Amino acid sequence: MTELLNRDGVRLALEGEDGSLATVTLDRPERRNAQSPAMWRALAAAGRELPGSVRVVVLRAEGKSFSAGLDRQAFTPDGFPDEPSFLELARYSDGDLDAVIAEYQEAFTWWRRNDIVSLAAVQGHAIGAGFQLALGCDLRVCADDAQFAMRETSLGLVPDLAGTRPLVQLVGYARALEMCVTGRFVHAEEAERAGLANLVVPAAELRAAAGDLAAALLAAPRDAVIETKALLREAAGRTDDEQRAAERAAQGRRLRDLAGLGE
Structure with a gap:
């Protein structure tokens, strides 16, 4: 394993000899x-x-909880050292506030880019920002003790860390609205039924299950995975004719590449 980053409660490491698998670890277990x-x-x-x-990127977390959400210190008058408090943010101009939130969102948006497949291994609580971080990934493997909750609305806020679109895509508008407005816990069994979780396993087997799925994802040729992911990601925004045309173009690229005729 080669560690590339270790700071502020986040570790990034490469696994294996070819560097095809990366692990991002949330490492503040004492703060859940x-x-x-x-x-x-x-x-x-x-x-x-x-x-x-x-x-393939596996997102995992140390300790009993995946992530308890935004640190409560954010809600104090002083906030975090060297960071604007929520009260200060409220006084920003529209443009400045938009820029700050856009910077925060970057942590949640790169997981779905087409050149990688991301997988969250979720145990215990995934609340608020923790729920949205898991939603940022392409896939989710959950321990049987996993509990998701979107608590922002209960606090008078909204989910603003890029989680609303994938939540609606996964569970539909009505269920997403109910989850967000009530802020209730969605346990692992319901998460699997609703489409939030691809797989639920006993907590002791979570890391192995995530590893097995990562290995299966790596077994397919990379360019075919990239093309397939792009087709699926864009499907909802296309007409039937547009999607069929996209499939034909993607298959043409794959056939030429396999025949050694690619650019």
Whole structure:
């Protein structure tokens, strides 16, 4: 294992000889991996520093909880050291506030880019920002003790860390609205039924199950995976005719590449 980053509660490491598998680890177990702007910057840096050899990224967390969400210190008058408090942010201009939130969102958005497949291994609580971070990944393997909750609305806020679109895509508008507005816990069994979780396993088997799925994802040829992921990601925004045309174009590229005729 080669460690590439270790700061502010985030570790990034490469596994294996070819560097095709990366692991991002949330490492604040004493705080149940509660998140802060510093952690978000470290997560964004992890995305930027991924070598081109990486095909699969596993997101995991130390301790009993995946992430308890935003660190409660954010809600105090002083906030975090050297960071604007929520009260200060409220006084920013629209443009400045938009820029700050956009910077925070970067930690949650790179996981779905087409050149990688990302997989979250979730145990215990995944609340608020923790829920949205898991939603940022392509796939989720959950321990049977996993509990998801979107608590922002209950606090008078909204989920603003890029989690609303994948949540609606996974469970539908009505269920997403109910989950967000009530802030209730969605346990692992329901998460699997609703489409939030690809797989639920006993907590003791979570790391092995995530490893097995990562290995299966790595077994397919990389370019075919990239093309397939792009087709699936864009399918909802296309008409039937547009999607069929995209399939034909992608298959043409694959056939030419396999025949040695690619550019």
